[in-house]
Amino acid sequence: MQSLMISGDRSGSGKTSITVAVAALLSRRMKVQTFKVGMDYIDPSYLSAVTGRPCRNLDTFVMNRAEISGIFDHGSGGADLALVEGVRGLYEGAESTDDTGSSASVAKALSIPVVLVVSARSITRSAAALVRGFQSFDPDVDIRGVILNNVSGPQHIRKATEAIEHHCGIPVIGAVPRMPEMELTMRHLGLVPFREGETDSGFREKITEITGIIGDHIELDHLLSLAVPVTGCTGMGEKIFGGNLPPDTRIGVALDEAFNFYYADLFDILASEGAAVIPFSPLRDTLPDADGYILGGGYPELFLPELEKNSSLRESMHDRSLEGVPVYAECGGLMYLTDRICLKKGWQGRENDESYEMCGVFPGETVMPARRVVSYVEGESTGRSPLGNGHFRGHEFHYSDVCLPPDTHFSFTLSRGKGIRGNRDGALVENTLGSYTHLHPVSSRGMFRSFVAACRRNTSR
Numbered sequence: 001m002q003s004l005m006i007s008g009d010r011s012g013s014g015k016t017s018i019t020v021a022v023a024a025l026l027s028r029r030m031k032v033q034t035f036k037v038g039m040d041y042i043d044p045s046y047l048s049a050v051t052g053r054p055c056r057n058l059d060t061f062v063m064n065r066a067e068i069s070g071i072f073d074h075g076s077g078g079a080d081l082a083l084v085e086g087v088r089g090l091y092e093g094a095e096s097t098d099d100t101g102s103s104a105s106v107a108k109a110l111s112i113p114v115v116l117v118v119s120a121r122s123i124t125r126s127a128a129a130l131v132r133g134f135q136s137f138d139p140d141v142d143i144r145g146v147i148l149n150n151v152s153g154p155q156h157i158r159k160a161t162e163a164i165e166h167h168c169g170i171p172v173i174g175a176v177p178r179m180p181e182m183e184l185t186m187r188h189l190g191l192v193p194f195r196e197g198e199t200d201s202g203f204r205e206k207i208t209e210i211t212g213i214i215g216d217h218i219e220l221d222h223l224l225s226l227a228v229p230v231t232g233c234t235g236m237g238e239k240i241f242g243g244n245l246p247p248d249t250r251i252g253v254a255l256d257e258a259f260n261f262y263y264a265d266l267f268d269i270l271a272s273e274g275a276a277v278i279p280f281s282p283l284r285d286t287l288p289d290a291d292g293y294i295l296g297g298g299y300p301e302l303f304l305p306e307l308e309k310n311s312s313l314r315e316s317m318h319d320r321s322l323e324g325v326p327v328y329a330e331c332g333g334l335m336y337l338t339d340r341i342c343l344k345k346g347w348q349g350r351e352n353d354e355s356y357e358m359c360g361v362f363p364g365e366t367v368m369p370a371r372r373v374v375s376y377v378e379g380e381s382t383g384r385s386p387l388g389n390g391h392f393r394g395h396e397f398h399y400s401d402v403c404l405p406p407d408t409h410f411s412f413t414l415s416r417g418k419g420i421r422g423n424r425d426g427a428l429v430e431n432t433l434g435s436y437t438h439l440h441p442v443s444s445r446g447m448f449r450s451f452v453a454a455c456r457r458n459t460s461r
Helices: 015-026 042-051 065-076 103-110 125-137 154-168 201-215 220-225 236-241 265-272 304-309 311-322 332-337 445-459
Strands: 002-008 032-037 056-058 081-089 114-119 143-151 172-177 249-254 259-261 275-280 292-295 327-330 338-343 354-357 362-368 373-381 390-398 401-403 409-416 424-429 432-435
Touching: 002 015, 002 103, 002 220, 015 032, 015 042, 015 081, 015 201, 015 220, 032 042, 032 065, 042 201, 056 065, 065 081, 065 103, 065 236, 065 265, 081 103, 103 114, 114 125, 125 143, 125 154, 143 154, 154 172, 172 201, 172 220, 236 265, 249 445, 259 332, 265 275, 265 445, 292 332, 292 445, 304 311, 304 354, 311 327, 327 332, 332 338, 332 362, 332 432, 373 424, 390 445
Parallel strands: 002 081, 002 114, 032 056, 032 081, 114 143, 143 172, 249 275, 249 292, 292 327, 327 432, 338 362
Antiparallel strands: 338 354, 362 401, 373 390, 373 409, 409 424, 424 432
16 A cells, blocks of 8 residues: 655645545545544545545544554555645644644654645745755655645746756646635635535535646646555554444434534444444434434534424433433534523624524533634543543634533543633533543543443443
8 A cells, every 4th residue: 555645835725625636536546545634524524525435533642653553554454545634734733842743743653755735826936945944844754746736827837846846856746726716615613514515516516626627737647656655554453443342332423414523433433342323413313212422513503493493302312411321522512412502693694693492401501603712632531421530632623602500510621722611621410521622532542432331331221
């Protein structure tokens, strides 16, 4: 199997559109397994859709080297090419003085070469200085080629290409024009998730159009020639995912247009612990009979009338929680479990405040918009919790405030991150835990093992 990373010189370089198009085009001739650097849900939804294989996340802040290797081994099984999309700029990470959490750190950990996407708007020879700087900043990162983006014409392409190839000694394998058709649909927390847009023919046509444009301007065979063979299997994939216990526990997982922020590894980790996943839609289903429930993140604020209308499921979730059935809710799932979600006047053009009834598990309300929070999270889980006790690292990304009573019990104490209130997160009611923290199921597999065990104990009640 060959491996290659496509990273950018900055956020907004165009690497996501380019990586999605490359993955789609190469999937027509080989099995492509994609990976995404960082704790992101939306880019992986596109990469999964165009390859037919679940994209996996890699993050050196949240995961240790063995976990990175295990996810890479496990995800790459049967693939011809491992294609990794970077995050932000190549060297952006959790800190300013080391590369933890960066695309560069993943490339070095897995010995993967990098193709650098450079936004060349209004620069030609300076593009060579930029690339040369990236090469010299960390010589252990193997930058093998460049794709220029936002170029304006043949003269622009010629000058920038000649400068890079002369001064940097690596090839320019593509130059993508600056065109309005290249823009993917955005919203307040980033791109529109693929699952939400896939039923829209215009949305799918947009992806097809972008893929066609990029395919016309990148030399795919030259790109493939820069990939390197993956050397050996560490065996960590089998150690992490190889439990394969017979399923004896049923866990309902909310999965629809409103709730779809899940890492692909979650479903494999649950299976390895003996849990069968029962997907359901809070928008349109009744609550399935299960031993526990997981409500992931997403955009519930965009589907509030539909969520409020499904009162049967909301009431069932409330009742099951009060019965002590284990429930774990992240971000959007936490919002859904509060008494109501309130949208302020002016939010996305609203003329008045709007309020929608939710499940009422947590006595309080969610307010949008609020200060945008994007941060790595680190903390300790303590006390009574269906996720058990221990240290964890994760991520939070939200545009809301969950307002809970002063006497709320919190199971998470954060040393990094904001949480729900005052560096506390993991609100607990009965056996239901709701948090803004997004946990990765591999790095926090002990906590998910505890959750499955709590659900298993509930089975025997």
